[in-house]
Amino acid sequence: MTSDIDAEWSPATDLLLTAALADDAAREIRWLLLGCAPALATALAEAAPNAQVRWVAADVREFTALEHAVDARGTQTIELRDDPVQPMSAAESFEVVAIHAPADRALARRWLVTAHLALALGGTLSVVGANAAGIRSVIADATRLFGAPTMVDYRRHHRVARWTRVLDAEENPPDWLAHPGIAPGTWRHMVAAVRGTELRLDSLPGTFAAGRLDTGTALLLEHLAVGHGERVLDVGCGAGVVGLVAARLGAGWIDLVDVDLAAVATARHNLALNEVANGRALPSDTYEAVHGERYDLILSNPPFHRGKRVDHDMPERLIAGAPAMLVPGGRVRIVANAFLRHDALMRRVFARVEVVAATRQYHVLEATRPREK
Secondary structure, three states: OHHHHHHHOHHHHHHHHHHOOOOOOHHHEEEEEEEHHHHHHHHHHHHOOEEEEEEEEEHHHHHHHHHHHHHHHHOEEEEEEEOOOOOOOOOEEEEEEEEEEOOHHHHHHHHHHHHHHEEEEEEEEEEEEEHHHHHHHHHHHHHHHHHHEEEEEOOEEEEEEEEEOOOOOOOOOOOHHHHHOOOOOOEOOOOOEOOEEEEEEEEOOOOOOOOOOOOOHHHHHHOOOOOOOOEEEEEEEOOOHHHHHHHHHHOEEEEEEOOEEEHHHHHHHHHHHOOOOEEEEEOOOOOOOOOOOOOOEEOOOOOEEEOEOOOHHHHHEEEEEEHHEEEEEOOOOOOOOEEOOOHHHHHHEEEEEEEEOOOEEEEEEEEEEEEEO
């Protein structure tokens, strides 16, 4: 039987597996997978049962899927990590590092720095990515750190390059090695003035609106009303700015949830940075981590892209599941691009839907009074 993980096999995963197993010795050693599909981890466990594989998750949905697959198969050689922000220990080293390069070049550089620190002398690095997602630039960056690649292959609009760790490629490394958010243990820093208060907002490459307050969220915050002591849930929290403002406006408790594990780690960091003790950040696919909780107010700037395509799945589940998460009289308030007809989705579920604010690009919608089923 084919699992959901196996069904997600891609040209990138195929190229990485082929490149990484090119050396027979790779079947007996330690692997580090960054940004890679869960399917690569399970394929490696089958092809190289004596290898030890550490897979660092980026998305809680993938983490949960691989966790279930590992349990079901009884696999003992895959180590799952759910905190992509935690720096590597100086004592850790791997003979093979594989990276599926993201479209965000700064995030790719962060992972290359991790690989540079983690890869043992004589070990191999394989990096794969789509041509349309900037893989040539990532290969150029990797070459600055590891020298010329020993192999480059191509397949179905993707390419993979492979390096052997010898000595540093240059005596003068690229300046981006020390950039905030790329260097291990560092963050991009920003101070945002919102609703008469200043917030310290750290961020990392690859998270939503890293290093800035996006226009849609700013509109939501401009029109945010929170009753004293209310319980507030922010779905798709990113770096946590919406929850932080809700806390400053008088919320009694805030829960921040996101599928992006780096975003959750960032939100936790920002809660502590701003000394907000009445809240928490949790990895969650919409409401999964907070089932049984009830809220006076649910807030969201829901994502509507998965890759380059429009994806309505998350907003639909957010709206459809909201009544079960609200106390009597509770409300849902979201911001979205004006061309997205979330108001129609809300009217299927709620008897009252209002446009709280609107610009040419965005609108803020509030829904109350769930319909009887």
